Each structure stands twice: as structure tokens, then as C-alpha cells.
Amino acid sequence: MANQDAGKAAVASDQAGIAKVLADIDAGIVEARAKGDTAKLAELEAGRRLVTAVGVPGANVGVTDKIADEIEASARSGKLKVNTGIKALDAKGSEAPKNPRLVLYKLQTKAYKLSFLLVPMSLPWLWLVFLWKRGVGVYDHAIFALYSISFMSLLFIAGSLALTANVVTEAFWVPLLLAPSLHMFVSLRGAYGLGVFSADWRTVYLSIAAAFTLSLYLLILIVAGVFD
Numbered sequence: 001m002a003n004q005d006a007g008k009a010a011v012a013s014d015q016a017g018i019a020k021v022l023a024d025i026d027a028g029i030v031e032a033r034a035k036g037d038t039a040k041l042a043e044l045e046a047g048r049r050l051v052t053a054v055g056v057p058g059a060n061v062g063v064t065d066k067i068a069d070e071i072e073a074s075a076r077s078g079k080l081k082v083n084t085g086i087k088a089l090d091a092k093g094s095e096a097p098k099n100p101r102l103v104l105y106k107l108q109t110k111a112y113k114l115s116f117l118l119v120p121m122s123l124p125w126l127w128l129v130f131l132w133k134r135g136v137g138v139y140d141h142a143i144f145a146l147y148s149i150s151f152m153s154l155l156f157i158a159g160s161l162a163l164t165a166n167v168v169t170e171a172f173w174v175p176l177l178l179a180p181s182l183h184m185f186v187s188l189r190g191a192y193g194l195g196v197f198s199a200d201w202r203t204v205y206l207s208i209a210a211a212f213t214l215s216l217y218l219l220i221l222i223v224a225g226v227f228d
Helices: 002-035 038-054 063-077 087-098 100-129 138-164 170-192 196-226
Strands: none
Touching: 002 038, 002 100, 038 100, 100 138, 100 196, 138 170, 170 196
């Protein structure tokens, strides 16, 4: 009986959280319609469909749903706190984990808007590693960065779909995680005409650089999404 009561309470909490997310989105839709902002309206309507599709308690519970539930439970119990040293930011940031699905929606909408930052953030690393190579300019680096980021985006989409489908097998994730380095090695050899050794050490260097760049991008994304 206790387990049933706990389950009912959890479902009620989920329903309340989903209702709040939908209410916030609906308010934004009304405001966007009043302003005639068709782009914003399209984003909000797409977000509402997403929340409605993945936010049904007890249906198709995947890895992302479990993570969202754990974050919400930790935030509401006080275990998860935000401490930036600035009270206004702390107050806003502390509310975000209590509604992780809304935060996820905000992050998704911000991600593609801010994705253009990845190219200028990647160029200094490429320029530095090819500083002494003749016949290679910023334009070449920009094309290489766009090509690489496009491939990584496809991998990210594949990983996101796998998480949604609750795919956790090593046979899928190991090749997916190894693909970026292999792709970069092959791309470096083809784009810059490098030998095996030259492409090899540059792959290691650029993989580390990509990790730093992605971390900085995610930090910007979180700040823009959570504290928006």
C-alpha cells in the first residue's frame, strides 16, 4: 500500500510539473501571437508538442526521463543547490532544476541559436596547429570546422535518439564515441594533405581542444538557458 501511495504521489508530482511547463509555454504562445512573432510562435508550439510527447508520466520512460526525475527530486529535497555568489542568479538558478523538462526545452531552443559560436571558437585551435604550414588560411580552417561540426551534429542526433529509445548497449555507444576521433583523423589527412604521423598527433591535439571548446560552449548554453 505504501508503495502504491508513493507511486501515486510521484505521478501527481509529474503531472503538476508537466502542467506548469505547458502553462508557461501557453503563456508564451499567447504573448507571441499578440506581438505577431511568428518565429517565436513556431518554436513554442514545437516545444509544446515535445513536452506533450515525452512528458506523459509512466509512458516510455527512458534514460533522459529518469535523469530529469532525479534532478527534480534532488532540487526539491534541497540536495541540489546553485551557489554563484549572486543572490539574484542563485534564486533563478535554484528554480531551474525543479522543472528540468522546461530547462531541457530552453536548452534545445538555445542550442541551435548559439551553435554558430562553435566555428569562431574552433578557429584559434586550428590556426595555431597549422601556423607554420604554407598555403592554409582562415577560410580553409572555417570550412574544415563547419564540416567537422556538421558530422558531430549528426552523431549527437544519433545519440539523442538512442537515449530517447533507451538504447544503452556497448555495441552502439562504443563505435559512436570512437567515431569523432576517427573522422577527424581521416578529415585532416584529406583536407590538409597530411601524413599518418602528422594527422595522428594533430587528431590528439584537436580532440583535447574540442573538449575544451565544447565545455565552454555548454557553459554558455547553460547560462543562457537556465538563467534566461
